[in-house]
Amino acid sequence: EPEVTQTPSHQVTQMGQEVILRCVPISNHLYFYWYRQILGQKVEFLVSFYNNEISEKSEIFDDQFSVERPDGSNFTLKIRSTKLEDSAMYFCASSGQALSGNTIYFGEGSWLTVV
Amino acid sequence: GNSVTQMEGPVTLSEEAFLTINCTYTATGYPSLFWYVQYPGEGLQLLLKATKADDKGSNKGFEATYRKETTSFHLEKGSVQVSDSAVYFCALSFPGGGNKLTFGTGTQLKVEL
Numbered sequence: 001e002p003e004v005t006q007t008p009s010h011q012v013t014q015m016g017q018e019v020i021l022r023c024v025p026i027s028n029h030l031y032f033y034w035y036r037q038i039l040g041q042k043v044e045f046l047v048s049f050y051n052n053e054i055s056e057k058s059e060i061f062d063d064q065f066s067v068e069r070p071d072g073s074n075f076t077l078k079i080r081s082t083k084l085e086d087s088a089m090y091f092c093a094s095s096g097q098a099l100s101g102n103t104i105y106f107g108e109g110s111w112l113t114v115v
Numbered sequence: 116g117n118s119v120t121q122m123e124g125p126v127t128l129s130e131e132a133f134l135t136i137n138c139t140y141t142a143t144g145y146p147s148l149f150w151y152v153q154y155p156g157e158g159l160q161l162l163l164k165a166t167k168a169d170d171k172g173s174n175k176g177f178e179a180t181y182r183k184e185t186t187s188f189h190l191e192k193g194s195v196q197v198s199d200s201a202v203y204f205c206a207l208s209f210p211g212g213g214n215k216l217t218f219g220t221g222t223q224l225k226v227e228l
Contacts (some may be wrong), residue, residue, distance in 0.1 A: 031214060043159070104216065
C-alpha cells in the first residue's frame with residue numbers, strides 16, 4: 001500500500017536554529033498538509049498546500065514557518081528560528097482530492113525536540 | 116468554532132471485552148466524521164469514517180454511527196484484542212474546507228490478556 005514517508009523520525013535542535021522536516025507524499029496525490037501534536041495535546045492543523053501554493057493555514061503557522069515543494073516528490077516544512085514551544089510531533093499528510101470525507105494519509109511523524 | 120471532545124484515557128480493558136470510546140462534536144453545519152488510530156511507533160491511520168447523518172462506518176470489527184441528534188460518533192468494538200492497543204482519535208472536517216481535520220485529544224486504549 002502506498003504510504004507517506006517522513007524524515008527525520010527524530011531531531012534535536014538548539015533554540016534559534018533552522019529546521020527542515022521532509023516528507024514524500026503518495027505519488028499521485030495533489031493535496032499536502034502539515035499537522036503537529038504537542039505532547040499530551042490535540043493534533044492541530046498547520047497548513048494545506050495545493051498547486052504549488054498554500055491553500056489554507058492556521059494561526060499557528062506564522063512567519064517563522066514555510067512550506068515548499070522543491071521537486072515533484074518532496075514536501076518540506078521549514079521552521080526558521082525554532083523556539084522551545086515548537087517541540088512537537090509533526091505529521092505530514094496527503095490526499096488525492098480536497099473533498100470532505102476523502103481519505104487523508106498520514107506519515108509516521110517527525111519528532112522535533114528544541115533545547 | 117468547531118471542536119471534538121473525546122473521553123479521557125487511558126482506557127484499560129481485558130481481551131474480548133466490549134469497547135466504547137465516546138466522541139461528541141460541536142460544529143456549524145454537517146461535518147464528515149472520522150476515527151483515526153495510531154499504533155505504537157506508527158503514524159495516524161484512518162480507521163473508519165461517515166459522511167452524513169445515520170451513516171455507520173466500520174472496519175476491523177470497529178464501528179461508529181453518525182448521530183446528528185446527539186452530535187456524537189462513538190467508537191465501538193464487540194471484542195477487543197491485545198493488538199487493538201493504540202491511541203484513537205476522533206476528527207471532523209467540512210465540505211469545502213479542503214481536508215482540514217479538527218481532532219479530539221485522543222484516547223489511549225490498552226488491552227491486556
